[in-house]
């Protein structure tokens with residue numbers, strides 16, 4: 706019986722995948738994105754310990770809400786850091802006919818083939834395309850992300866792509882061109898979404914006594930983010 710650590714759940718999520726979704730925020734992440742909205746998930750040692758079976762039994766009770774195109778999204782933190790628990794959850798969902806999405810930055814423990822073959826949709830967060838920018842934003846080398854992209858392409862799993870647009874960091878046309886060039890090499894991409902940076906997470910850092918490195922940064926201008934989104938759509942032909 707696989708056990709995992711989860712930070713929290715949301716029973717009626719509307720932004721993490723298609724339809725109405727039960728969102729499971731899992732503990733653990735090896736990245737340290739400057740704008741992370743969930744710093745409470747970073748450590749693998751916090752949160753509640755649950756078995757995959759008990760979690761999926763709980764989710765199943767909400768199934769009527771998910772029947773019309775919704776499902777479950779495993780998010781975090783980084784769900785790929787608890788691969789055995791995640792795989793058992795995905796297996797159980799498939800047995801019960803529940804659609805699954807994996808919301809990930811693609812930086813886990815290395816072998817994702819089983820997970821990807823049991824997952825209906827991957828929502829992949831592209832932190833940055835340029836290796837130096839990636840390192841600066843996340844504190845980690847880009848090679849683990851590149852390896853995940855390779856495996857997700859081999860698996861043929863459907864992809865939604867996302868990037869957070871941060872003022873003064875990546876809100877420029879060069880970034881959009883680099884992003885478009887990467888996306889055009891990828892298969893099975895159904896959707897690409899740019900998300901404007903928001904500073905609402907500051908209070909979490911204060912509560913956790915962590916330093917918030919973007920303390921004085923304003924929210925991303927939503928109109929500019931929309932312009933960049935249109936440019937990306939034109940360059941890639943993907944909605």
Ligand code: SF4
Pocket residue numbers: 734735736737738740741742743744746781782783810
């Ligand atoms: S990958 Fe997600 S959870 Fe991990 S640090 Fe970055 S934003 Fe936070």
